[in-house]
Amino acid sequence: MKQPGGYKTRQKEQILQYLTSHEGEHVTAQELSRHLEDEGTPVGTATIYRCLDQLVSEGVLRKYTLDSRTCACYEYLPHGGECSRHFHLKCLQCGKLYHVTCEHLCELESHILEHHGFRIDQSKTVLYGVCAECREKQ
Amino acid sequence: MKQPGGYKTRQKEQILQYLTSHEGEHVTAQELSRHLEDEGTPVGTATIYRCLDQLVSEGVLRKYTLDSRTCACYEYLPHGGECSRHFHLKCLQCGKLYHVTCEHLCELESHILEHHGFRIDQSKTVLYGVCAECREKQ
DNA sequence: TTGCGTGCAAAGGTTTTGCATGGCA
DNA sequence: TGCCATGCAAAACCTTTGCACGCAA
Numbered sequence: 639m640k641q642p643g644g645y646k647t648r649q650k651e652q653i654l655q656y657l658t659s660h661e662g663e664h665v666t667a668q669e670l671s672r673h674l675e676d677e678g679t680p681v682g683t684a685t686i687y688r689c690l691d692q693l694v695s696e697g698v699l700r701k702y703t704l705d706s707r708t709c710a711c712y713e714y715l716p717h718g719g720e721c722s723r724h725f726h727l728k729c730l731q732c733g734k735l736y737h738v739t740c741e742h743l744c745e746l747e748s749h750i751l752e753h754h755g756f757r758i759d760q761s762k763t764v765l766y767g768v769c770a771e772c773r774e775k776q
Numbered sequence: 777m778k779q780p781g782g783y784k785t786r787q788k789e790q791i792l793q794y795l796t797s798h799e800g801e802h803v804t805a806q807e808l809s810r811h812l813e814d815e816g817t818p819v820g821t822a823t824i825y826r827c828l829d830q831l832v833s834e835g836v837l838r839k840y841t842l843d844s845r846t847c848a849c850y851e852y853l854p855h856g857g858e859c860s861r862h863f864h865l866k867c868l869q870c871g872k873l874y875h876v877t878c879e880h881l882c883e884l885e886s887h888i889l890e891h892h893g894f895r896i897d898q899s900k901t902v903l904y905g906v907c908a909e910c911r912e913k914q
Numbered sequence: 915t916t917g918c919g920t921g922c923a924a925a926g927g928t929t930t931t932g933c934a935t936g937g938c939a
Numbered sequence: 940t941g942c943c944a945t946g947c948a949a950a951a952c953c954t955t956t957g958c959a960c961g962c963a964a
Binding site: 645650681682683685688708 | 953
């Protein structure tokens with residue numbers, strides 16, 4: 639999580655606006671570019687990538703690289719700072735992101751720290767899998 | 777998991793040989809290419825990718841896409857894939873990847889499945905944090 | 915001999931970089 | 940005014956594809 643970030647520009651606001659209105663979904667740079675063009679307010683590719691990177695380093699977005707896609711996905715993180723206190727479960731099928739606060743996970747964290755010497759950074763960690771809803775559909 | 781695959785060639789054997797001798801590590805196509813060139817037995821890029829894809833579809837290798845890397849990683853699956861039930865811990869500072877097989881993690885998996893209805897896919901999940909070595913340095 | 919495997923080069927797609935210009939504060 | 944942000948184009952990368960030739964079975 640860094641400083642407030644630089645100037646406020648039309649491009650930056652539009653990019654963030656799109657991401658926030660697609661909470662819980664993963665968005666690619668290309669989708670974003672296409673959307674902004676359709677809106678009649680195109681933004682250069684380089685700018686899109688630069689803004690996304692900036693938002694990621696500010697902790698506003700999270701960057702994913704899913705196997706199914708050939709390109710990176712970005713997702714808005716709604717709960718800001720709170721996300722460092724719980725784990726994230728990301729459904730590979732519907733793309734939904736679940737925020738889980740659970741003693742088991744806290745225990746896991748301390749177990750790994752004590753027995754494996756590794757301090758997990760919850761804000762960077764995402765557990766991937768398939769959620770209950772999607773499993774029922776099958 | 778498919779049939780035995782086609783002909784046996786020098787290139788195919790060397791690629792598999794490298795992967796098996798680096799069990800537990802994530803290898804990229806580029807590293808593989810570089811290695812084979814250093815050995816004095818270079819293999820064309822296209823061939824490398826074609827062989828890797830083939831081995832993945834045969835279930836011999838697993839393909840990853842880690843966030844930190846921009847390219848895909850491949851890993852040999854020692855026991856036909858089913859027994860490689862371990863989690864990955866990735867150090868954000870030194871970049872090292874740790875493979876952890878631990879009952880605690882298996883329990884965690886079943887806990888999340890039972891209590892949260894979410895089936896974790898270990899092959900897609902990487903726990904990020906800081907390893908013991910890097911923490912000592914600080 | 916048959917047809918898959920290989921290597922080269924070119925194409926394709928995503929992301930980054932250089933540089934001059936534009937715009938916020 | 941001082942910087943950062945933007946846009947364009949080109950570059951840098953990773954991966955795939957087309958095609959002629961090579962080689963395993």
